[in-house]
Amino acid sequence: MFKKILVPVDGSTLAHAAGEFAADLARQHGAQVVGVYVIDPFPYIGIWDASAVGLQAYLAEAKAAATQALDDLRQVCEARGVPYAGDTIERNVVYEGILETCEAEGCDLIVMASHGRKGVQALILGSVAQKVLTHAKVPVLVVKPSAT
Secondary structure, eight states, X not given: OOXXXXXXXXXXXXXXXXXXXXXXXXXXXXXXXEEEEEXXXXXXXXXXXXXHHHHHHHHHXXXXXXXXHHHHHHHHHHHHTOOEEEEEEEOSXXXXXXXHHHHHHTXXXXXXXXXXXXXXXHHHHOOHHHHHHHHOSXXXXXXXXXXX
């Protein structure tokens, strides 16, 4: 039924759980998992050289976090014998980066985590999962945090 499953990751335990779910699903369907980590562009424009140094430090840290998150998903897929590909992209709007990757890679399902924010916190922070659900052209499976 599914051939390519996109899994956006952010290094969180929730994203790890979504990756495990996606890898299990991919194994059942003989599908490939495609991981994506979306880096927000450098959030601050300083003055002259300070911005260049800050940009380099920010990108180095962001790329290290992306590598770690994507490597975690790769290990999950390898443990299940599921084909995997991963990429890091930079976009101003995270959900748009997810949707662009979905289309570019020809994915037919998105499996992602939801942090489960409610009320004012969800309103202020926004929800990447909600925006992906609203704008995606393929099915989206949202893995929610378990109740503790």
